Amino acid sequence: MTIALSRRAAMLAAAALASPLAAPRIARAQTYKAEYKLTVVANRPIPFSEGAFIWADLINQRSGGRINIKVYPGSQLVGGDQTRELVALRQGVADFSVLSSINIAPQVREFGLFQLPFLAPNHAALDALLASEIGTRMVQALDSRDVVALAWGENGFRELSNSKREIRAPADLRGLKIRYAAGAIFHDIFTAMGANPVQMSFADLQPALTTGAVDGQENPINLFLAFKMDTLAQKHLTVWNYVNDPISFVVAKPIWNSFSAPDQALVRDCAAEAAKQELALARKGLGAGGDRSSFEELARRHVALAELSADEKRAFAQATRPVVAKWSAQIGNDLVSRAEAIVARSA
Numbered sequence: 001m002t003i004a005l006s007r008r009a010a011m012l013a014a015a016a017l018a019s020p021l022a023a024p025r026i027a028r029a030q031t032y033k034a035e036y037k038l039t040v041v042a043n044r045p046i047p048f049s050e051g052a053f054i055w056a057d058l059i060n061q062r063s064g065g066r067i068n069i070k071v072y073p074g075s076q077l078v079g080g081d082q083t084r085e086l087v088a089l090r091q092g093v094a095d096f097s098v099l100s101s102i103n104i105a106p107q108v109r110e111f112g113l114f115q116l117p118f119l120a121p122n123h124a125a126l127d128a129l130l131a132s133e134i135g136t137r138m139v140q141a142l143d144s145r146d147v148v149a150l151a152w153g154e155n156g157f158r159e160l161s162n163s164k165r166e167i168r169a170p171a172d173l174r175g176l177k178i179r180y181a182a183g184a185i186f187h188d189i190f191t192a193m194g195a196n197p198v199q200m201s202f203a204d205l206q207p208a209l210t211t212g213a214v215d216g217q218e219n220p221i222n223l224f225l226a227f228k229m230d231t232l233a234q235k236h237l238t239v240w241n242y243v244n245d246p247i248s249f250v251v252a253k254p255i256w257n258s259f260s261a262p263d264q265a266l267v268r269d270c271a272a273e274a275a276k277q278e279l280a281l282a283r284k285g286l287g288a289g290g291d292r293s294s295f296e297e298l299a300r301r302h303v304a305l306a307e308l309s310a311d312e313k314r315a316f317a318q319a320t321r322p323v324v325a326k327w328s329a330q331i332g333n334d335l336v337s338r339a340e341a342i343v344a345r346s347a
Contacts, residue, residue: 009147011336016272017171018042019257019269020273024329031258032067033095034286035068035069036069036096036255037069037070037093037094037095037096038055038056038069038070038071038072038075038094038095038097039075039076039088039089039094039096039097040047040072040073040080040098041073041074041076041085041095041100041202042202042223042306042342044073046221046222046223046226046227047155047156047255047281048223048247048282048325049071049098049100050278050281050305051072051096051153051247051249051277051278051281052071052073052304053071054100054273054274054277054278055167055173055195055270055271055274055275056070056071056096056109058189058273058274059128059266059270060277062131062266062269062270063266064265066263067259067263070153072094074203075271076270078093078094080201080203081095081201082103082181082182083104083106083182083326084149085104086099086145086147087105087106087107088250089146089250090145090146090147092304093199095124095251095252095255096250096255097136097220097249097250098153098248098249098250099248100113100131101114101245101246101248102155102181102245102262103181103182104184105182106182106184108111108141108142109143109331109332110137110138110331111138111329112185112330112331113331113335114244114245114246115183115185115186115327116243116321116331116336117189117242117243117311117317117320118241118317118320119243119324119339120343120344121241121313121338122345123283124346124347125343125346126132127346128342129339129342129343130152130342130345132342133338134335134338136340136344137335138337142250146253147250147251147253148251148252148253149248150248150249150250150267150271150272151271151274151275152248152275153246153249153274153275153282154245154246154249154278154283155220155223155244155245156220156221156222156244156245156282157220157242157243158221158242158243159220159223159238159239159241160216160218160237160239160240161217161218161236161237161303161329162176162178162216162234163212163216163234163235164216164236165236165302166236167238167306168248168306168308168312169312169315169316170193170315170319171194173190173193173194173195174194174195175194175195175196176196176215176216176219177195177196177198177214177215177314178195178196178198178214178215178216178307179197179198179200179205179209179214179217179218180197180199180218181199181201181202185188185327186199186218187199188323188326188327189320189323190283192319192320192322192323193316193320195221198213198214200214209229209232209233210232210233212233216234216236218243218257220245221237221239221286221294221314222281222282222284224237224334225294225297225298226250227230229304230298230301230303235304236304236306237305237306238306238308239252239305239306239307239308240312240313240316241313242313243314247298249274249275251267265317282297283310285297290296293323299330306320323342324336
């Protein structure tokens, strides 16, 4: 009997020792939500939003549904206010996001770099910036605001469309009412060229174009085509590559920290794959490898296309130099100087 009691005591002791080890596993499993919310500004079919859906689908599939993500497009978690998605992440309203640099620049000054007109004239220059210390600096800026950035995509070069006339020189913009999404720098850019800039959400843009409340807008060609802006009186489109909008695949830091190391790796790998697919979609048909299918589609829709020469772009860049000088001081002159040097080396 004494032996039996000793064995029983040993078993109870082993169970007591095992339970503290088992408890963290149970607690960790309990931290996983039934649903994780991913907020994104746009909606399908544009590449920006496709990237968000691809990321969510990859995570759902590869985790076997343990990490269940639902996409909330159109900034619906923040009442359609696309400038509040970073706030939503920090307040726990959203868990994941694909963030536009333009929409977070008013809150994270470093991201204003990407809105400096004619800083990065092509994809090679943008890629060089994001792969350099500049990209690292942006990741750190988000980290300091409790957001973990995992991969870069892009919304695309923002081209200019309008209902009135061909735009080939700064003077051609004089008097035109041009919509911009967010950021006072865009007000300064268009004011410098004599236009009348009007800030409004994307949801308000389409009716504004239809009624003539604004004459034009600036967005990537993929968005112009997807939302059929040629049917909204936008008959002239100028390809000037004045600004690109890098997008970041991000997770709120408390959510990130709640995941196990293997799940963090899974989420990061899925972000990298989604970003790769999104980039390919965003750049499709714009001339790389001879593929000009997007330009050909514009021609089929009878959109008058003005592809600016290097000299014509320089005229716009010169007209907006005072804007660059003003905003460089706010963004950080050292950061801007480093970026300009990286772009020069990429040429």
